[in-house]
Amino acid sequence: xxxxxxxxxxxxxxxLVFVFLFAPIILVVLFSFNxxxxxxxxxxxxxxxxxxxxxxxxxxxxxxxxxxxxxxxTVALTVIIGTLAALGxxxxxxxxxxxxxxxxxxPAALPGLFMGTALLALFSVAQVRLSLWTVTAGHLVYVLxxxxxxxxxxxxxxxxxxxxxxxxxxxGPWTTLRRVxxxxxxxxLIAGALxxxxxxxxxxxxxxxxxxxxxxxxxxxxxTVKQSIDxxxxxxxxxxxxxxxxxxxxxxxFVADLQQ
Amino acid sequence: MSDPSNAYLQIRxxxxxxxxxxxxxxxxxxxxxxxxxxxxxxxxxxKTTLLRMVSGLEFPDSGAILLEGKDITxxxxxxxxxxxxxxxVTLFPHLNVRENVEFGLRLRHVPKAEASGLVRDALELVKxxxxxxxxxxxxxxxxxxxxxxxxxxxxxxxVLLLDEPLSALDLQIRRELQVxxxxxxxxxxxxxxxxxxDQEEALSMSDRVVVMDKGCIIQACAPEELxxxxxxxxxxxxxxxxxxxxxxxxxxxxxxxVVSVDGVPLRGARVADASPGxxxxxxxxxEAIQLHAGGTDGLPDGLCQMRGTVATILxxxxxxxxxxxxxxxxxxxxxxxxxxxxxxxxxxxxxVAWRPEDxxxxxxxxxxxxxxxxxxxxxxxxx
Numbered sequence: 162x163x164x165x166x167x168x169x170x171x172x173x174x175x176x177l178v179f180v181f182l183f184a185p186i187i188l189v190v191l192f193s194f195n196x197x198x199x200x201x202x203x204x205x206x207x208x209x210x211x212x213x214x215x216x217x218x219x220x221x222x223x224x225x226x227x228x229x230x231x232x233x234x235t236v237a238l239t240v241i242i243g244t245l246a247a248l249g250x251x252x253x254x255x256x257x258x259x260x261x262x263x264x265x266x267x268p269a270a271l272p273g274l275f276m277g278t279a280l281l282a283l284f285s286v287a288q289v290r291l292s293l294w295t296v297t298a299g300h301l302v303y304v305l306x307x308x309x310x311x312x313x314x315x316x317x318x319x320x321x322x323x324x325x326x327x328x329x330x331x332x333g334p335w336t337t338l339r340r341v342x343x344x345x346x347x348x349x350l351i352a353g354a355l356x357x358x359x360x361x362x363x364x365x366x367x368x369x370x371x372x373x374x375x376x377x378x379x380x381x382x383x384x385t386v387k388q389s390i391d392x393x394x395x396x397x398x399x400x401x402x403x404x405x406x407x408x409x410x411x412x413x414x415f416v417a418d419l420q421q
Numbered sequence: 422m423s424d425p426s427n428a429y430l431q432i433r434x435x436x437x438x439x440x441x442x443x444x445x446x447x448x449x450x451x452x453x454x455x456x457x458x459x460x461x462x463x464x465x466x467x468k469t470t471l472l473r474m475v476s477g478l479e480f481p482d483s484g485a486i487l488l489e490g491k492d493i494t495x496x497x498x499x500x501x502x503x504x505x506x507x508x509x510v511t512l513f514p515h516l517n518v519r520e521n522v523e524f525g526l527r528l529r530h531v532p533k534a535e536a537s538g539l540v541r542d543a544l545e546l547v548k549x550x551x552x553x554x555x556x557x558x559x560x561x562x563x564x565x566x567x568x569x570x571x572x573x574x575x576x577x578x579x580v581l582l583l584d585e586p587l588s589a590l591d592l593q594i595r596r597e598l599q600v601x602x603x604x605x606x607x608x609x610x611x612x613x614x615x616x617x618x619d620q621e622e623a624l625s626m627s628d629r630v631v632v633m634d635k636g637c638i639i640q641a642c643a644p645e646e647l648x649x650x651x652x653x654x655x656x657x658x659x660x661x662x663x664x665x666x667x668x669x670x671x672x673x674x675x676x677x678x679v680v681s682v683d684g685v686p687l688r689g690a691r692v693a694d695a696s697p698g699x700x701x702x703x704x705x706x707x708e709a710i711q712l713h714a715g716g717t718d719g720l721p722d723g724l725c726q727m728r729g730t731v732a733t734i735l736x737x738x739x740x741x742x743x744x745x746x747x748x749x750x751x752x753x754x755x756x757x758x759x760x761x762x763x764x765x766x767x768x769x770x771x772x773v774a775w776r777p778e779d780x781x782x783x784x785x786x787x788x789x790x791x792x793x794x795x796x797x798x799x800x801x802x803x804x
Contacts, residue, residue: 325478326511328498330525330576336499340524344515 186402193395211396221397224381231293231368231377232361235300239308239357242301244350247312248342252321262313269306276303277370284371291373299367304357311353315346352415359408363401427490429454429612430475430580435484437470444470446636448484452580452614457606459615459623462633463659468616471633472582475614476505488579504573508585510565512557518544518568519553525576543571546605563594570602574609583615587622599626620660624648632656654702654785663706664752667785670701677777685748688725689780700785709779710754712743713772714765726774731767745773 196206215221250262268276280299289295323345327337343350365379372380378401385394428451437445445467452458460468473479475486477498485494493501504525512521522543526536544550547567552560560568566586573581583602587595603626606613617623623630624644631641632655640652651657658665668682670692678691680703689703713720720726729747740755743765752773765771 320509320511322507322509322511323513325498326505326507327513327524329476329478329503329505330572331499331528332524333497333499336528341513341515345513 189395190399190402192392193399195392195395198390198392211393212400214393215397215400218393220376220381221378221393224376224378225400227293227375228362228378231297231300232358234297235304235361236354236358238297238301239305240350240354243305243308243312243353246309247316251313251316251319265309266306268302269310273303273366277367280367281370291371293373293375293377295371295373296368296377299371300361300364303364303367304360307360308353308357311349311356312346315349319346348415352412355408355412355415359405359412362404362408428452429456429489430614431485431487432471432475433485433487435471435474435481435486437467437474437479437481439470444636445474445481448637450631450638450641452612454612455610457603457613457615457626457628459617459627459630460633461617461620461623461630461659462639464618466633467636468618468633469584472505472584472614472616475580476503476582477501478505502576502579503582504576504578505582505584506566506569506573506586508588510562510569510589512560512565512568512572514557516557517553518549518555518557518560521557521568522553522572522575524572529576539575540571543575544568546574546608547571548601562590563598566590566598567601570605574605574611578611580612580614583613585617588617588619595622602626624660630660632659650781651704651783654783657702657704657781657783661704661706662753662755663704663709664750665702665704665783666750667700667702670695670697670699670782672697678782680782683748685727687727687780688777689782690778692782692784695782695784701782702785704781704783705752705775706779707742707753707755708740709775710752711774712745712754712756712765713774714769720772720774723776724774725777725780726772729771729773731765731769731771734765734767743771745771747773 191204193211194207194209195204196208196210246265250258250265276299280295280302284291284295319342323341324337327341328334332340363379364377365383368377368380376384378397382394382397382401385391430452432448432450435445435448436443448467448471450458460471462468470479474481477493477496477500481494485492487493488502512518513524516524519540522540523536526539531539540553541550544552547570549564549567549571552564552568557565557568569586587598587602590598599622606626615623615627624647627644629641630644630647632639632647634655640647640656647656648661651660654665654667657663666680666682666687668680668687671679671681671686673679673691674688676691677688678695678701679686679688680701681687682703687703692701695701711724727747729745729752731743732746732751733744735742735744736758739758741758743754743756745752745754754773
């Protein structure tokens, strides 16, 4: 039988989608190493000059540290509150348990614009001065549902008879949590924490509304791009991307625990 | 057997209800030191709840639990010198076998060298000496339960509680582990309380079987006595295989009592505390029934007999099970398969015979006090 050649439409379409998805990313990364300041081809050779500019710029550096600080505090609070909330709704049965679960997930479904306005309104009513702390509070509201979802999903699969077994063997409530429950659900909590950090790391909308006179990295990038075409933006964007990637790839390693 | 007021483990008028339904009601039981006691009953009879109250995972609504004379009713689980093997595998998945067994010892700060010796002994006891470094997920169901047993026994519990630990296993492994458990009990001379709904398991392992229904004790005695002299119809139908036919007591005749079943007089062992006219039931164990194909000739004197027709013959290896229709009732008999059955086949006439002393007669009444609202099996916990 002779096979007629057919145009592989599906393959072409798939390639086009991928080009569309990844071309901007590749361009930014590529131009962050470009020798000249112009954002046009041809490429004029490799340099790390823009990265040096970023590292030497007080604006960029303070923004990176602000983002790291907000991210770390957000994650710490999220892990504590989210784990306790997940333990509460999975371990005990009480009236309103299902409603509570839904409410805890709700902020994830709200538009960022709405959350930003609402938080700003709240802070001005309560006369809280806007700072990185108000940003952290905003991020907490925003990332908690994601972490809670991961933690409660893991705990749904957790056999609480293991805890009874530990108590039967002589472990008090605290020891049981430390020696049995946390080690078993730990990998999932770490995955949730990494996702939480990467969400906080590049959050713009809520940050924009709740920020004081300090700036986080995404906001600095945004305002820099608005003012001028500065190749160091490419470098700092690449750093931002790298930060997110590290945490998301890290989270993937622990997701296996969630899926078994 | 044991006087509940000075037994090693005492359960004193314990009552427990879940959501208004009494699961255990005014329950009294004493367990002697070194005794192997089984709590036997259908699911929902309160046996697991009772065990959980002894371990401290549930607390009674009223009543007391004493161990060595000390009231432990309010002592939390982790402070009771009692350990449990659960029905489901509850080995900690993040620890290996050795670390699992070591768990209780480490909590009690047993020195490392001593602990590792105890762990080795415990694993040897359950015949898994080389399994220490194995991951829990590589164990079979039977191995996992043996490790769970070692994990409990290594702490030298004053009472070992076993909550249907073998019920999830294959029949063959279950039988092997029953023997192993019995040997371990003999070796350690420990006090074991075993919960099961499997009558064969209870009979074969225990010193004493406590038959439970609806949260209270129906009968508590040695396995042989339970089998030979069931105290009520519930026990007779729950323990052993056979035919339990209700009727009314017709008369006593020396060592024999006569029961009228649908007008047919049947003779069995004399029943105490029942007078003519009382509702009773005769228990014809399938293995106590003899079958004769050739009519009533040559039958020894003193046998009771009925005529019937063989309906079904089931060959199951060591025994052959016969279903026989007698006066519109279905009777089960089992005979050793090596015995010559003299040409019995499906549809053939047969004479069914038994010695009256092999056929206990039981009172047809609930030994349990009538308790309202116990129909809901509430052993399930909300997790």
